Amino acid sequence: MSRLIKEALETVRDLQEVGVVSKQTLRDFEALAVPPPTYSAAAIRHLRENFHVSQAVFAAYLNASVSTVQKWENGEKKPSGAALRLLSVIERKGLEVLV
Amino acid sequence: MSRLIKEALETVRDLQEVGVVSKQTLRDFEALAVPPPTYSAAAIRHLRENFHVSQAVFAAYLNASVSTVQKWENGEKKPSGAALRLLSVIERKGLEVLV
DNA sequence: ATGATTATTGCACTTAGTGCTACAATACGT
DNA sequence: ACGTATTGTAGCACTAAGTGCAATAATCAT
Numbered sequence: 001m002s003r004l005i006k007e008a009l010e011t012v013r014d015l016q017e018v019g020v021v022s023k024q025t026l027r028d029f030e031a032l033a034v035p036p037p038t039y040s041a042a043a044i045r046h047l048r049e050n051f052h053v054s055q056a057v058f059a060a061y062l063n064a065s066v067s068t069v070q071k072w073e074n075g076e077k078k079p080s081g082a083a084l085r086l087l088s089v090i091e092r093k094g095l096e097v098l099v
Numbered sequence: 100m101s102r103l104i105k106e107a108l109e110t111v112r113d114l115q116e117v118g119v120v121s122k123q124t125l126r127d128f129e130a131l132a133v134p135p136p137t138y139s140a141a142a143i144r145h146l147r148e149n150f151h152v153s154q155a156v157f158a159a160y161l162n163a164s165v166s167t168v169q170k171w172e173n174g175e176k177k178p179s180g181a182a183l184r185l186l187s188v189i190e191r192k193g194l195e196v197l198v
Numbered sequence: 199a200t201g202a203t204t205a206t207t208g209c210a211c212t213t214a215g216t217g218c219t220a221c222a223a224t225a226c227g228t
Numbered sequence: 229a230c231g232t233a234t235t236g237t238a239g240c241a242c243t244a245a246g247t248g249c250a251a252t253a254a255t256c257a258t
Contacts (some may be wrong), residue, residue, distance in 0.1 A: 021215060031152070031159040034198050053130070060130035063180040065247050070205075077245055080215065081162040083181035085197060089188060093196060098184055099133050153235060164216050169236075176214055179246065199258105206253065214245065222237070228230095 009033045037088035041075035047087060048073070049096055061087065061098050101153055108132045136187035139175035146186060147172070160197050161185065 012029045039047070048058045048069075059069045063081070071077040079087065089097060109126060115125040138146070147157045147168075158168045163182070170176040178186065188196060 012171065026147075030198075031156045031194075034159065034162075036162050056204080057130040060133065061184075062133050063133075063184040065180070066205095067248065068246050070207095071246080074206075076207095080179060080245060081164070081167075082179065082185050082215095084243090085160075085162040086185045086188070087180050089185070089196060097188060097192060097196070099129075155235080165236095166217065167215050169238095170215080173237075175238095179214060181246095182214090202255100202257085203238105204253105204255070207251085209249090210247105212245100214243105216241105216243080218240090220238090222235105224235070226233080227253080228232105228253105 036081070036083045039079065039084060039087050043080070044069075044087065045073040046053055049093055051097070061090075061095050105132075134178070136183045138178065138183060138186050140172055143168075143178070143186065144172040146190055152194070159195050160189075 009029060012026055048055070049063045051058070053061070056066050056072070060067045062083070063068070068077070072079055110126055113130045121174055147154070150157070152160070154168045154172070155165050159167045163168070167176070174183070
């Protein structure tokens with residue numbers, strides 16, 4: 001998370017404590033403060049290789065087609081927003097969380 | 100997971116123990132045995148409402164656009180495979196895992 | 199070597215994802 | 229109750245993601 005956003009988030013947290021801002025607003029802000037993950041083609045390939053799985057198996061975990069994974073890794077297509085988020089979850093929590 | 104697949108998975112596990120099948124193959128099979136998640140438009144809306152967040156906030160968590168979430172909930176568009184997997188993760192682990 | 203698994207390339211096609219606008223509904227404070 | 233702010237709906241147009249298939253190439257173990 002960028003430093004600026006982090007500080008802003010702190011501010012909103014303080015404002016919420018004092019009652020200037022609702023819990024809803026705080027939660028909204030937290031969600032918006034979550035940085036959009038980005039993965040280069042190479043990064044995706046590395047991520048998969050760290051788990052020692054083939055493209056086919058990786059695709060199965062992701063619930064995507066082999067063709068899609070290949071195009072991600074070869075830079076022909078970029079993962080959608082949700083797919084990027086999923087990749088970040090995998091990176092931090094492992095493939096197991098998908099099961 | 101369907102009963103048949105579950106049994107087949109057991110068999111492959113046994114085969115692997117005896118050495119007829121490699122660990123790779125077992126892992127491949129496990130991945131393939133993971134059932135593809137499905138969410139109806141209503142199910143997605145319910146999922147979001149369970150977390151008491153607006154479409155905008157939900158979209159931020161998913162790293163998707165508001166427009167996309169709306170179309171999912173109104174049945175105009177269906178989530179991609181990876182998006183479905185992400186929804187299943189959220190359902191089982193909560194929104195927190197995305198941060 | 200050779201056979202099996204895994205990855206690449208290219209083509210064609212479908213549909214998800216997004217942005218924007220104007221409008222409706224609902225909730226909220228005063 | 230009233231006006232206001234938040235939240236969700238509806239329609240449009242467009243871009244690019246996702247998919248399948250088939251043929252070729254690279255990798256790797258035996």
